[in-house]
Amino acid sequence: xxxxxxxxxxxxxxxxxxxxxxxxxxxxxxxxxxxALTIGLTILLAYVAGSGNTTDANDFGPQxxxxxxxxxxxLTGDGSIVARVADQDxxxxxxxxxxxITAPVPAPGGxxxxxxxxxxxxxxxxxxxxxxxxxxxxxxxxxxxxxxxRWLKLTRTGSVVTGYESVDGVTWTQVGxxxxxxxxxxxxxxxxxxxxxxGLKSIRRSPTAIESSPDYTLSTxxxxxxxxxxxxxxxxxxxxEHLDTDGAPRELPDDNVAGSFTEDAGRFTxxxxxxxxxxxxxxxxxxxxxxxxxxxxxxxFISMAVVATLFITTEFRRGTIRTTxxxxxxxxxxxxxxxxxxxxxxxxxxxxxxVPAFLISQPLLRENGFTPPAYPTVSxxxxxxxxxxxxxxxxxxxxxxxxxxxxxxxxxxxxxxTVVITLVVLPxxxxxxxxxxxxxxxxRTTPGAGMAIQQxxxxxxxxxxxxxxxxxxxxxxxxxxxxxxVQLRRRDA
Amino acid sequence: xxVATRTLHAEWTKVRTVRSxxxxxxxxxxxxxxxxxxxxxSVRFAECAPPGGECLVDPTRVALSGVYAGxxxxxxxxxxxxSSEYAAGTMRTTLVAVPxxxxxxxxxxxxVGGPVLVAAVLSVAVSLLVGRVVxxxxxxxxxxxxxxxxxxxxxxxxxxxxxxxxxxxxxLLSLGVALVVRHTxxxxxxxxxxxxxxxxxxxxxxxxxxxxxxxxWAPMSAGLAVQATRGLEAAPVGPWQGLGVLAAYAVAALxxxxxxxxVRDA
Numbered sequence: 001x002x003x004x005x006x007x008x009x010x011x012x013x014x015x016x017x018x019x020x021x022x023x024x025x026x027x028x029x030x031x032x033x034x035x036a037l038t039i040g041l042t043i044l045l046a047y048v049a050g051s052g053n054t055t056d057a058n059d060f061g062p063q064x065x066x067x068x069x070x071x072x073x074x075l076t077g078d079g080s081i082v083a084r085v086a087d088q089d090x091x092x093x094x095x096x097x098x099x100x101i102t103a104p105v106p107a108p109g110g111x112x113x114x115x116x117x118x119x120x121x122x123x124x125x126x127x128x129x130x131x132x133x134x135x136x137x138x139x140x141x142x143x144x145x146x147x148x149x150r151w152l153k154l155t156r157t158g159s160v161v162t163g164y165e166s167v168d169g170v171t172w173t174q175v176g177x178x179x180x181x182x183x184x185x186x187x188x189x190x191x192x193x194x195x196x197x198x199g200l201k202s203i204r205r206s207p208t209a210i211e212s213s214p215d216y217t218l219s220t221x222x223x224x225x226x227x228x229x230x231x232x233x234x235x236x237x238x239x240x241e242h243l244d245t246d247g248a249p250r251e252l253p254d255d256n257v258a259g260s261f262t263e264d265a266g267r268f269t270x271x272x273x274x275x276x277x278x279x280x281x282x283x284x285x286x287x288x289x290x291x292x293x294x295x296x297x298x299x300x301f302i303s304m305a306v307v308a309t310l311f312i313t314t315e316f317r318r319g320t321i322r323t324t325x326x327x328x329x330x331x332x333x334x335x336x337x338x339x340x341x342x343x344x345x346x347x348x349x350x351x352x353x354x355v356p357a358f359l360i361s362q363p364l365l366r367e368n369g370f371t372p373p374a375y376p377t378v379s380x381x382x383x384x385x386x387x388x389x390x391x392x393x394x395x396x397x398x399x400x401x402x403x404x405x406x407x408x409x410x411x412x413x414x415x416x417x418t419v420v421i422t423l424v425v426l427p428x429x430x431x432x433x434x435x436x437x438x439x440x441x442x443x444r445t446t447p448g449a450g451m452a453i454q455q456x457x458x459x460x461x462x463x464x465x466x467x468x469x470x471x472x473x474x475x476x477x478x479x480x481x482x483x484x485x486v487q488l489r490r491r492d493a
Numbered sequence: 494x495x496v497a498t499r500t501l502h503a504e505w506t507k508v509r510t511v512r513s514x515x516x517x518x519x520x521x522x523x524x525x526x527x528x529x530x531x532x533x534x535s536v537r538f539a540e541c542a543p544p545g546g547e548c549l550v551d552p553t554r555v556a557l558s559g560v561y562a563g564x565x566x567x568x569x570x571x572x573x574x575x576s577s578e579y580a581a582g583t584m585r586t587t588l589v590a591v592p593x594x595x596x597x598x599x600x601x602x603x604x605v606g607g608p609v610l611v612a613a614v615l616s617v618a619v620s621l622l623v624g625r626v627v628x629x630x631x632x633x634x635x636x637x638x639x640x641x642x643x644x645x646x647x648x649x650x651x652x653x654x655x656x657x658x659x660x661x662x663x664x665l666l667s668l669g670v671a672l673v674v675r676h677t678x679x680x681x682x683x684x685x686x687x688x689x690x691x692x693x694x695x696x697x698x699x700x701x702x703x704x705x706x707x708x709x710w711a712p713m714s715a716g717l718a719v720q721a722t723r724g725l726e727a728a729p730v731g732p733w734q735g736l737g738v739l740a741a742y743a744v745a746a747l748x749x750x751x752x753x754x755x756v757r758d759a
C-alpha cells in the first residue's frame with residue numbers, strides 16, 4: 001500500500017523561502033537599528049559636506065583674457081593684412097590662429113597683468129567653431145564653420161575694422177565688422193596664435209597636497225602668403241616682431257609653454273598657449289555638489305555591512321542554518337532568497353538615505369557659495385541627479401550583497417565584516433600615499449569603484465565612469481557569490 | 494602565585510591557545526610590512542617635485558604607511574579577546590574564577606598589548622629597512638634631499654617608536670570598544686568606523702578649519718601624526734601630542750569598558 005499526503009507540497013516554493021528569509025531579517029531588532037544608523041550617518045555626513053565646503057568660484061567674475069603670441073609690425077592709417085592659415089594644431093575646439101589689429105600692448109598683458117587694453121579686432125580660425133570674429137571682447141561674430149586651411153583678411157578704414165574669410169584668396173566673405181573706438185592712428189597689426197587649456201592636470205606633492213593647474217598645451221599654426229598693404233594698396237615690407245602677452249607664471253613640470261615664432265621663406269610658424277576673449281565666471285569650479293552630498297553612504301555602509309554579514313553568519317553560529325537547510329534542501333535557493341530580501345532592504349535604505357541627504361545639503365551648499373553661474377542649481381528630477389540618488393541605493397544593495405556573500409563563504413561574522421569594510425574603505429585611506437595613477441588604479445579595481453555612480457559632472461579625479469564603476473562592483477559581487485554558493489554546497493552546515 | 498600573576502597566566506593561556514590569535518599577530522606584521530613595501534615601491538621622486546620646487550613626501554611616513562592595513566588586524570585581535578568570550582559564554586567562567594573584574598581587565602590589557610607590540614616592533618623595523626633600500630631606487634636620494642632612512646635620526650626613531658605604540662593603542666582601543674559593545678560584528682564595525690570614518694569626512698570637506706579640526710581630533714590621523722618627520726611646523730598637531738590624543742581615546746574606551754564590565758551582567 002502506498003501513501004501519499006493530501007496536503008499540497010509547499011516547501012519548495014521560492015515565495016515561501018523568500019517569506020521565511022524576510023521574516024528572519026525583519027524580526028531582528030539589530031536589523032532596524034543598523035538601517036536607522038545607515039540613514040542617520042548618511043544624512044549627518046551630507047550635513048557635514050554641506051556646511052564644511054565653501055567656494056568663491058563666483059567671485060572671479062567674467063575675465064578678459066588677452067594671452068596670445070603676436071607677430072606684428074606697426075601700421076599707420078588705413079591698410080589691410082592678408083594671410084592663409086595653412087595648418088593649425090588641434091589642441092582643443094577653441095585654439096585660435098588668425099589676424100589681429102590692436103593698440104600697442106605692453107608685454108606681458110595676460111590675465112595676471114591687470115586690465116588688458118580692449119582696443120583690438122581679430123579674425124581667426126578655430127578647430128571646433130570655424131571662423132570667428134572678435135572685437136574689444138564684447139563683440140563677436142561667426143563665419144563659416146570650416147577649420148584651417150583658410151584665407152583671412154583684416155582691413156582698417158578710419159576706426160572701422162572688418163574681417164573677411166575666403167577659400168581661395170580671391171572671393172571674400174565678410175565675417176564681422178566693428179568701429180574700434182580709440183584705436184590709435186599707428187596700431188600693431190599681424191598674426192596671432194592662442195590655445196586655451198582644455199582641462200586640469202595635477203601632481204601629488206605629498207599625501208595631503210595635490211596641486212592642480214590648467215593643462216597648458218601649445219598650438220602651432222602655419223601662415224602663408226602673408227601680405228600687408230597700406231590704404232593705397234601699396235605693399236608694406238617692414239620687420240616682423242614677436243610679442244608674447246601670455247606671460248603668466250606657471251609652476252608645474254612640463255608647463256613648457258613658452259611661445260615661439262619662426263619665419264622661413266614666407267612661411268610663418270607661430271606657436272603658443274593662452275587665449276583671447278572672455279573667460280566665464282566660475283572657470284575651473286568643478287566640485288560635484290551631488291556626489292559630495294551622497295558620499296556619506298560609504299560610511300552608512302559600515303553599519304549595513306553588519307546586518308548583511310550577520311544575516312547569514314548568525315545562522316551558522318546559532319545552528320539555525322541546519323533548520324533552514326532542512327526546510328529548503330536546495331542551498332543555492334536559500335542564498336538567492338537571502339540575497340533578494342537583503343538587496344531590496346539595502347536598496348530602499350540607500351534611497352531613503354540619499355533623498356534627504358541631497359535635500360539637506362543643497363541649501364547649505366548654496367549658502368556657502370555654490371550658486372549659479374559657476375554651480376547651476378540641481379534638482380532631484382535632473383537626469384544625472386536622479387541616477388546618482390537611485391544609484392546610491394544600488395551601490396548600497398550591491399555592497400550588502402558582497403558582505404552577505406563573504407559571510408556565507410567565510411562563515412565568520414568577524415572575518416567577513418573586517419574583510420568587506422577593509423576592501424571598500426581602505427583603498428580610499430591608503431590611496432593618497434600612492435602616485436596619482438596608483439591611486440586611480442586602486443579606486444578603479446576595488447569594490448568602491450561602484451561609488452562612481454554618484455558622479456554628475458566631469459572632474460579631474462574621476463577614475464571610472466558611473467556604469468563601468470557599477471560593473472566592477474558587480475564583478476566583485478558575482479565572484480564572491482559563486483565562491484559562497486560552491487562553499488555552501490560542499491561544506492557541512 | 495598572587496591573584497595578579499594567576500589571572501595573567503590564565504588570560505595568556507586563553508589568548509595563546511586560540512588559533513586566530515597567532516594568525517592575527519602574523520597578520521599585523523605581514524600587512525604592515527606588505528603594504529609598506531608596496532607603497533614604498535610605488536612612490537616616485539620625479540612625480541612629486543616640480544622643477545625648482547620642493548617634494549613634500551615624507552619618506553618615513555611612506556616606509557611606515559603599512560600600518561594603515563596592519564591596524565585592521567590589531568583591531569580584530571583586540572576585539573576578539575573580549576567578544577569571543579562573550580559569544581561563547583566563557584566570560585561567566587572567567588568572572589567566577591576572578592571575581593575582581595578589574596584585575597581581569599588589567600590582565601587582558603597586558604596580554605593584548607604585549608604580543609601586539611612585539612609584532613609591531615618586528616614589522617616596523619623591517620619596513621624601515623625596506624624603505625632604506627627601496628626609496629633611493631625611486632629617486633629619494635641624498636642628492637635630492639632624502640638621506641637614507643636610519644633609526645639614528647631622532648625624527649625617524651620617534652616615528653618608528655610612535656608607530657609601534659600606535660598599533661598597541663589601536664588594539665587596546667578595540668579591546669575597550671568590545672567591552673562596551675560585546676557583540677563581535679558590532680564591535681569590529683564600531684572600531685573600524687572610529688578609525689576610517691574621519692579621514693573620509695576630511696576628504697569631503699574643503700573648509701580648512703574643519704579639516705584641521707578633523708586631523709587634530711580623529712584617532713587615526715592624530716595618532717599617526719607621530720610618523721611625521723617633515724613639515725612639522727605646518728602640521729595641525731605635534732607628533733607626541735597626536736599620539737596622546739589616540740592614547741586618550743584608548744584610555745576612555747578602556748575606562749568605559751571597565752565600567753561596563755563592573756556594572757553589567759556578563
